[in-house]
Amino acid sequence: MRFYESETKKLIARHGVGVPKSGVARTPADAERLAGELGAPVVLKAQMLAYGKARSDTVRTAATPADAAKVAAELLALDDGGRKPAGVLVEKRPAATGEWSLAFTYDGTAKKPVMIGAAEPGNVEDIADRDPSKVVRRHFSALVPFSDYLAKEMVVALGAKSPDVPKMTAAVSRLAQLFLRYDLTQLDVFSLGRLEDGSFVAIDARSDMEVEGRPRQKAILAELGIAEDDRRLVREPTPFEIEAAKIDAEDPRGVAGPVVEFDGNIGLVIGAGGGSLTLTDAVRRVGGRPANYAALGGNPSVRKAQRLTKLILSKPGVKQIAVMSNVVSNTRADLVARGVIKGVIEAGLDPAKTIAIFRVPGAWEADAAKILEKYGVEYCDRTVSISEAAKRAVDKIGR
Numbered sequence: 001m002r003f004y005e006s007e008t009k010k011l012i013a014r015h016g017v018g019v020p021k022s023g024v025a026r027t028p029a030d031a032e033r034l035a036g037e038l039g040a041p042v043v044l045k046a047q048m049l050a051y052g053k054a055r056s057d058t059v060r061t062a063a064t065p066a067d068a069a070k071v072a073a074e075l076l077a078l079d080d081g082g083r084k085p086a087g088v089l090v091e092k093r094p095a096a097t098g099e100w101s102l103a104f105t106y107d108g109t110a111k112k113p114v115m116i117g118a119a120e121p122g123n124v125e126d127i128a129d130r131d132p133s134k135v136v137r138r139h140f141s142a143l144v145p146f147s148d149y150l151a152k153e154m155v156v157a158l159g160a161k162s163p164d165v166p167k168m169t170a171a172v173s174r175l176a177q178l179f180l181r182y183d184l185t186q187l188d189v190f191s192l193g194r195l196e197d198g199s200f201v202a203i204d205a206r207s208d209m210e211v212e213g214r215p216r217q218k219a220i221l222a223e224l225g226i227a228e229d230d231r232r233l234v235r236e237p238t239p240f241e242i243e244a245a246k247i248d249a250e251d252p253r254g255v256a257g258p259v260v261e262f263d264g265n266i267g268l269v270i271g272a273g274g275g276s277l278t279l280t281d282a283v284r285r286v287g288g289r290p291a292n293y294a295a296l297g298g299n300p301s302v303r304k305a306q307r308l309t310k311l312i313l314s315k316p317g318v319k320q321i322a323v324m325s326n327v328v329s330n331t332r333a334d335l336v337a338r339g340v341i342k343g344v345i346e347a348g349l350d351p352a353k354t355i356a357i358f359r360v361p362g363a364w365e366a367d368a369a370k371i372l373e374k375y376g377v378e379y380c381d382r383t384v385s386i387s388e389a390a391k392r393a394v395d396k397i398g399r
Contacts, residue, residue, distance in 0.1 A: 001232035004047040008207040015178045018201040022091040031072030034090040035065040045089040046075040050234045081235025096193030104179040104187040112139040121191040171200040183213025247307045254300025256308045264289030267312040267321035275326030288394035291318045305339020313347040322393035325360040333360045333368035352376030356393040
């Protein structure tokens with residue numbers, strides 16, 4: 001789940017790192033008042049969950065309180081994934097004598113948290129794409145307390161001058177601890193600014209929390225005023241996605257979700273977790289157009305697999321599906337096969353013509369193969385790569 005920048009900065013300030021003086025405006029009049037209190041010029045930032053718009057659309061400056069009211073009216077009218085922004089953050093931007101960028105996230109390959117930084121402001125990912133030599137990385141542990149020594153290593157590697165090292169080290173260390181403390185999956189500080197007095201301020205920031213961490217973080221979510229039913233999705237769910245969520249919620253066996261709707265022609269019933277992301281990317285890489293993202297795993301019941309399959313096939317434009325899993329797991333392939341075939345038949349379709357490919361390595365594979373052979377479904381085991389399986393499906397279904 002995603003936090004608004006105003007909320008991210010409350011978390012940052014709570015952990016002893018400076019943030020600009022600010023307030024959240026809900027109306028143009030609020031923005032005018034805040035600009036007067038803070039002292040114009042001010043920076044105004046639309047509080048949005050979708051990051052797709054250009055920065056110039058969502059972040060503006062205002063030279064006077066009257067300008068702030070006009071800009072706020074424009075920002076409040078923006079589209080945030082089917083809803084309006086949750087307000088406008090009005091800030092008095094501090095004058096920085098130096099700026100760095102930082103990001104805290106998880107390295108899936110190393111299976112550890114990692115902090116990434118550069119000696120310039122901006123999105124670290126963009127900086128790394130432009131010039132990898134400017135980026136510094138340091139892994140740390142999610143199991144033991146964070147060490148200030150790692151933060152100091154990072155700061156020195158980023159070229160901080162000796163007088164700045166202690167305070168910048170403290171800021172980086174507190175940000176890393178914040179990342180761990182609140183079950184964050186991403187914490188970006190696009191500008192960690194050094195002020196004339198030697199203090200450090202997080203000028204621009206954003207963060208995401210692991211959705212499974214919500215039960216553990218009830219206290220801080222309540223403190224931030226985030227309701228339990230506020231899922232913080234980057235856009236409002238479609239009826240298709242709402243129905244998929246019901247399918248998952250009504251049966252505790254296994255996982256069938258999240259399911260995300262796309263505008264494509266290839267229905268995907270695919271392995272959960274990272275496997276779903278990998279397989280969706282594999283289909284796109286060979287020119288396919290996924291109609292949805294899905295995650296099916298953890299030994300789902302036959303009924304859950306059947307209902308998910310039937311739902312995906314009900315989507316306009318979808319006539320065939322690809323059923324794939326990326327990794328060998330304990331999920332019973334025979335249960336997936338039974339459920340998917342049952343869903344296809346209940347949709348009034350022929351499994352042999354509807355299932356373009358079935359690749360689900362796991363338990364009871366031999367039984368799954370027998371079921372699929374009975375219905376004439378093309379089946380492949382783990383000896384066929386996911387890229388090849390995706391290509392076979394796309395070749396059958398079309399691009």
